[in-house]
Amino acid sequence: MNYALNGRLGTGRLAKRTTRAGLQALSLATFALGWELLARRLDSLLLPGFVETIAALVRLLTTSLLWEAVWLSNQAMVLGFSLAAVFGILLGLLMGRWRPAARYLDPYLNILLATPKAALIPIVIMATGLGLLSRVLITFSYALVVITINVRAGLSLIDPGWIEMSRSFGATESQLWRKVFIRGAFPAILTGLRLGLARAVSGMITVELLLVALGLGRLILDFQGRFDSGRLYATVLVVVAEAVALLQLFRWLERRVAPWAGNGVDR
Amino acid sequence: MGRQRGGPVIELRNCSKRYPSQLGQAAVDALEGVDLTIRPEEFVCLLGPSGCGKTTLLKAIAGLVSLDEGEVYIDGDLVTGPGPDRAMVFQDFALLPWADVVTNVAFGLELRGVPKATREKKAFELVQAVGLAGFDHHFPRQLSGGMQQRVGLARALAVDPQILLMDEPFGALDALTRRLLQEDLLTLLDRRRKTVVFVTHSMDEAVRLGDRVVLMTPRPGQVRDIVEVGLPRPRPPDLEKHPRFAELLEYLWQQLREMRP
Amino acid sequence: MLQLSFLPPFSSVLRAAMDLIISGQILGNLRASLIGLAIGFGLAVSSGVMTGLMMGRYRAVETMLEPFVNAFLAAPRLVFVPILYALFGVGRGVQVGIVFLSAFFVIVVNTMGGIQQVSASHVEMARSFGAGERQLLLRVLLPGALPMTMAGLRLGMGRAVKGMISGEMFIALFGMGALLRTYGSRFDSAKVFAILLIIVIVALVCSYAVALVERRLTRWMEPAA
Numbered sequence: 001m002n003y004a005l006n007g008r009l010g011t012g013r014l015a016k017r018t019t020r021a022g023l024q025a026l027s028l029a030t031f032a033l034g035w036e037l038l039a040r041r042l043d044s045l046l047l048p049g050f051v052e053t054i055a056a057l058v059r060l061l062t063t064s065l066l067w068e069a070v071w072l073s074n075q076a077m078v079l080g081f082s083l084a085a086v087f088g089i090l091l092g093l094l095m096g097r098w099r100p101a102a103r104y105l106d107p108y109l110n111i112l113l114a115t116p117k118a119a120l121i122p123i124v125i126m127a128t129g130l131g132l133l134s135r136v137l138i139t140f141s142y143a144l145v146v147i148t149i150n151v152r153a154g155l156s157l158i159d160p161g162w163i164e165m166s167r168s169f170g171a172t173e174s175q176l177w178r179k180v181f182i183r184g185a186f187p188a189i190l191t192g193l194r195l196g197l198a199r200a201v202s203g204m205i206t207v208e209l210l211l212v213a214l215g216l217g218r219l220i221l222d223f224q225g226r227f228d229s230g231r232l233y234a235t236v237l238v239v240v241a242e243a244v245a246l247l248q249l250f251r252w253l254e255r256r257v258a259p260w261a262g263n264g265v266d267r
Numbered sequence: 268m269g270r271q272r273g274g275p276v277i278e279l280r281n282c283s284k285r286y287p288s289q290l291g292q293a294a295v296d297a298l299e300g301v302d303l304t305i306r307p308e309e310f311v312c313l314l315g316p317s318g319c320g321k322t323t324l325l326k327a328i329a330g331l332v333s334l335d336e337g338e339v340y341i342d343g344d345l346v347t348g349p350g351p352d353r354a355m356v357f358q359d360f361a362l363l364p365w366a367d368v369v370t371n372v373a374f375g376l377e378l379r380g381v382p383k384a385t386r387e388k389k390a391f392e393l394v395q396a397v398g399l400a401g402f403d404h405h406f407p408r409q410l411s412g413g414m415q416q417r418v419g420l421a422r423a424l425a426v427d428p429q430i431l432l433m434d435e436p437f438g439a440l441d442a443l444t445r446r447l448l449q450e451d452l453l454t455l456l457d458r459r460r461k462t463v464v465f466v467t468h469s470m471d472e473a474v475r476l477g478d479r480v481v482l483m484t485p486r487p488g489q490v491r492d493i494v495e496v497g498l499p500r501p502r503p504p505d506l507e508k509h510p511r512f513a514e515l516l517e518y519l520w521q522q523l524r525e526m527r528p
Numbered sequence: 529m530l531q532l533s534f535l536p537p538f539s540s541v542l543r544a545a546m547d548l549i550i551s552g553q554i555l556g557n558l559r560a561s562l563i564g565l566a567i568g569f570g571l572a573v574s575s576g577v578m579t580g581l582m583m584g585r586y587r588a589v590e591t592m593l594e595p596f597v598n599a600f601l602a603a604p605r606l607v608f609v610p611i612l613y614a615l616f617g618v619g620r621g622v623q624v625g626i627v628f629l630s631a632f633f634v635i636v637v638n639t640m641g642g643i644q645q646v647s648a649s650h651v652e653m654a655r656s657f658g659a660g661e662r663q664l665l666l667r668v669l670l671p672g673a674l675p676m677t678m679a680g681l682r683l684g685m686g687r688a689v690k691g692m693i694s695g696e697m698f699i700a701l702f703g704m705g706a707l708l709r710t711y712g713s714r715f716d717s718a719k720v721f722a723i724l725l726i727i728v729i730v731a732l733v734c735s736y737a738v739a740l741v742e743r744r745l746t747r748w749m750e751p752a753a
Contacts, residue, residue: 115724116731349657353656
């Protein structure tokens, strides 16, 4: 009369912390091993083994070549991101609190959202040349929109009851901004900045790979052109590691200062 | 009760279940050494305050919860998982939001591989029987809570189970809807011979519906008392006026009161 | 520093668009782009939903794949193009690969989230009626996750178009991205804006198409009338 019992009675989903770390180590080891075996099997100039890549990475990390490239690339990224942070937060606050601004800017924001930003690169370069400014502008355009929409979404989550409550206690306009709006939208601002940072890194590497061969992008292109696969993969790993590290850092920061924050709007 | 009864016997023997401690919470003894025999075609109400393990007990009968100790037998067969002889009605209705009324009612049959035409015919009949004629193609979100639980009831009846397991089915409904559903449930069961195990925290509901009321204590979940209701069936509309009704409520209230920690 | 000559009047942008369409450059490249987009997105949807389903249902699978998914979500997609280029050479492979990489991971995380948020009582209900694991996956978890899966598809489509354009700009051989790069390197700003305009329209149409399917499939979610 009974159906076969299929293993997961009750709360089988509880994985312990140690098993979790063990599983992830296992998974990474499997990946590395699979990569190595595949590379040996194919024995191709184009696919370096895991060991070869790591060796190339270690050698690369001790050269000034890599660190100069990291420095050069990140200058533009940091400047563009900072600009996007300032403008994005201001724009988000404006659109979140002042309806006409939202109505007027919404269509542009949506078009900008749907536009492949890479397509803007030739135009920006036509306008500003191949210097630092063009790269800053491009990282700026990559990061701006996602910051704006998150700040705005954060404001829209503020309970009108809080505003009434604060007014009833005699809050002034500036108090209202500091203690209710900024405070309430704070987690969303942080989330927007984190997502914006990911976009900025993306913008940085995209412009370098596509039109202004400099920094990390140039390294990648050089290694690819010379069929130096070990160093090509190693440099790609560096870029991925930078992105992951920056995001983890930001996530950690977010959890520290706003543990109640959600995941935000990523489009 | 001299009448010959055909349904199965449910036997619970020394049932224990402990939920292990989780982050910041101590372990909970949901059930400890529960023995209970439910007679064929009996309507048994499990009554007790929240946390007394009555839902765990019901889910053990359903085969959804594995016991740490003890066994559940149905007609002498050990329960090791859900089976076609049992169907459950859920407190939160558990209707599939993407399926219309008929599809929801037919869901159990669908899982058993019954052909579409057959199962929809059966579902259609039950939709009528539970008083939802004309709502066949409505979606759950378009129905009130009471109507949603009627769908849940029809879904359980559609698979023709011998045992109906009901987990606080009317707990989420307002008082008026609740009374109506209680009456309709009894009417539906009059024409269908079922063994019913009904979990509730309402004394009134337990007495209105049950043949026996099993009183349970919390932490550890144990059977404190088993009360024969002994009210006439079918239950008269003015049950409240029956002296036995008031007497039972008074007795249950005294018992529950003493359980207070 | 800023030269305004790069900004052509709108009329010449439209004229440039007409010229490009008449000369057949748009049609040929648009076709090349859309074929790659369809193949890459199709692969991303089928494998992404499967992967998300497994990650959402089995904690061990989630734990094992999570580091990779997070890394790929965080990393700039275009950085993988030189690797794809080295592996596949110039051609479809790179284009399909970048479309896939752009869409796959966001579909995975959304499907996974959708599966995990299917209510426990639905799972219990299905099991009480004797559902096996396969029935549970196909009849309860997957439909329950559908709204979030579809949201993932919508996001994935947006990213796929963007990944495709930048990938094509990198290879500079075929597709709208290549066309953009050609005229960009000639500083023909009217043509660049014309191509950009068409790309934006295509991107909006693709997103709209997915949104349309999404609305059809998740009609049961709309609030009661």
